[in-house]
Structure formats: C-alpha cells, structure tokens
Amino acid sequence: MDKIKLNKLPTHVAIIMDGNGRWAKLKKLKRVEGHSVGIESVREIITTTRELAIPYLTLYAFSKENWARPKDEVTTLLTLLSVYLEEELPLMMDQGICFNIVGELEDFPKKLQRQIAGVIQKTADNSNLHLNIALSYSGRREIIHAVKAIVEDVKKGVIKKIDEKIFKKYLYAGNIPDPDFLIRTSGEMRLSNFLLWQVAYTEIYVTETLWPDFRKKAYLEALREFTRRERRFGKVQEG
Ligand code: IPE
Ligand code: IPE
Ligand code: MG
Numbered sequence: 231m232d233k234i235k236l237n238k239l240p241t242h243v244a245i246i247m248d249g250n251g252r253w254a255k256l257k258k259l260k261r262v263e264g265h266s267v268g269i270e271s272v273r274e275i276i277t278t279t280r281e282l283a284i285p286y287l288t289l290y291a292f293s294k295e296n297w298a299r300p301k302d303e304v305t306t307l308l309t310l311l312s313v314y315l316e317e318e319l320p321l322m323m324d325q326g327i328c329f330n331i332v333g334e335l336e337d338f339p340k341k342l343q344r345q346i347a348g349v350i351q352k353t354a355d356n357s358n359l360h361l362n363i364a365l366s367y368s369g370r371r372e373i374i375h376a377v378k379a380i381v382e383d384v385k386k387g388v389i390k391k392i393d394e395k396i397f398k399k400y401l402y403a404g405n406i407p408d409p410d411f412l413i414r415t416s417g418e419m420r421l422s423n424f425l426l427w428q429v430a431y432t433e434i435y436v437t438e439t440l441w442p443d444f445r446k447k448a449y450l451e452a453l454r455e456f457t458r459r460e461r462r463f464g465k466v467q468e469g
Pocket of ligand 2: 247293
C-alpha cells in the first residue's frame with residue numbers, strides 16, 4: 231500500500247460513528263455490546279489521529295434524537311461515557327489531548343455534567359489534539375442557538391453586522407476550523423443532523439465498515455483517499 235502523504239492530511243476530521251447495533255446483531259449480541267466494543271475503536275482512532283499529528287477530531291457519539299432510544303440503551307451509553315472519561319483522562323494528559331464537547335450538556339444527569347466539566351477543565355491547556363465529542367448534539371439546534379445569541383448581541387450593540395465569519399463564532403466550537411473530512415461508518419448516506427453549517431465544503435467518505443470494526447487500518451485507508459481528493463471550492467479543475 232502507498233505511503234500516506236502526511237502533508238496532505240486533513241486538519242480537522244469529523245466522524246459519524248455508526249453501526250454498533252448492526253455489528254452486535256451480526257454477532258448475535260445485545261446492541262449495548264456493540265457500543266462497548268465501539269469504545270475500543272474510539273481509543274484506536276484517537277491514538278492514530280494523535281500519531282498522525284492531525285490537530286482536530288470531532289466524534290459524533292450521541293445525537294439529540296438518540297434520547298428517543300430505549301431507556302436501557304440510553305442508560306448504558308451514559309455509563310459507558312462516564313467510564314470512558316474516567317479511564318481516558320490520564321491518557322489525555324499524557325498525549326496532550328484537549329477535550330471538549332459540542333451539544334447540550336444540560337441534558338445530562340448532573341453528576342455526569344460535573345464529570346464532563348472536570349475533564350474539559352483539566353485538559354484545557356493541552357494542545358496536541360483538540361478532541362470534540364458531540365453529545366446531545368443537533369446541527370439545527372446549534373444553528374438556532376447561535377441565531378438567538380446573535381440577536382441578543384445585536385440588541386446589546388456588541389455586534390453591528392452579521393456575516394459568515396461572525397456567525398461561525400457563535401457555533402459551539404466557533405473557534406476551530408471546519409472539518410476537511412467527514413467519515414461515516416456503516417454505509418448510511420446521510421448527515422443525521424451533524425455539523426450542518428460546518429460541512430459546506432467538507433469531503434465526505436462513507437464506508438460499509440461498522441464502527442466497532444473501524445480501526446487503524448480502515449482509518450488510514452480513509453485518510454489515504456482524502457489525500458487523493460481534489461478540492462475545488464467552486465473553482466475550475468486544476469491542470
Ligand atoms: C452508533 O451506532 C452509536 C450511536 C448512535 C449512539 P448505532 O447504535 O446507531 O448502530 P446501528 O445504526 O443501529 O447499527
Ligand atoms: C447518528 O447515528 C448519530 C451518531 C452516530 C451518534 P444514528 O444511528 O442515530 O443516525 P440515523 O438514525 O441512522 O440517521
Ligand atoms: Mg445508527
């Protein structure tokens with residue numbers, strides 16, 4: 231296999247981690263076991279991102295719409311998140327990972343909110359990799375949230391004009407670059423309400439591989455494909 235062109239890697243990778251349930255079903259396991267094994271993929275993808283010195287990674291872990299899933303599945307997902315954060319914190323400190331979330335933190339149980347806030351605070355000065363996890367996230371709600379904040383700031387006279395640059399600052403992670411590359415596992419050709427504003431010119435890659443099977447090799451394959459893409463941003467093809 232060709233060597234990956236490191237200078238052509240994306241700056242910001244976003245991933246819709248899908249297919250845990252189908253993976254479990256194929257193995258005749260419970261859906262929640264798919265989520266458990268999916269955590270191993272999360273670890274491997276974060277470590278690889280760090281090794282490749284890609285500075286921004288956003289992972290879609292739980293959508294606003296996912297609250298409508300059966301209660302026991304939601305409870306398991308929250309428990310897995312809490313255990314994950316506890317186990318990963320030392321590694322985040324070792325690897326210089328700055329953790330943040332995008333989404334509606336207030337939807338979570340108070341104890342988990344405090345734990346998340348603690349990890350954000352402890353890792354705030356790390357700068358090797360900015361890891362954003364989308365939790366209780368909805369792209370449409372993010373846009374409405376931004377619009378409301380803009381209206382307030384216009385009323386207060388904090389801002390006088392609204393353009394794309396200013397609008398972006400009001401998004402949850404308004405200070406980071408838009409994703410260059412969006413990966414969705416398990417074959418679904420949809421955005422499922424993820425980063426609607428930010429993906430305007432993002433390169434999209436959909437793989438049939440289910441999230442629990444999406445490990446380093448599959449990730450490198452996806453990144454290699456990105457390095458071969460020609461981005462045009464509406465301009466005429468080069469050469
Ligand atoms: C992704 O896997 C994880 C979450 C959405 C929390 P799914 O649970 O959506 O798995 P499928 O799509 O049912 O296979
Ligand atoms: C998208 O997956 C959300 C996450 C990966 C967290 P879903 O499984 O919820 O999306 P749909 O229902 O297939 O669109
Ligand atoms: Mg799914």
